[in-house]
Amino acid sequence: MSDETGEANSVIGDAVYGRSATVAQWQRMHAALTADGGRLQEHLLSLRQDGGLPEKVSALRVFDVIAWLDGSGKAQKILARH
Secondary structure, three states: OOHHHHHHHHHHHHHHHOOOOOHHHHHHHHHHHHHHHHHHHHHHHHHHHHOOOOOOOOHHHHHHHHHHHHHOOOHHHHHHOO
């Protein structure tokens, strides 16, 4: 694992799960993605389509990028451009 990947995981862990990320984070993520008939997953897939990303990009990856952008403080810079 490169330092860059470790840094990205740290940003996501802090932004989404807090410092005490464990296996339970995946249980919470699964619960969120499947709640309300998969509403969150469908929303993430809609964002993927709006972004012009290929279908091979998973809902989890879309979430990962959004969480990283938010946790790193870069989301506002990107949103300000649009």
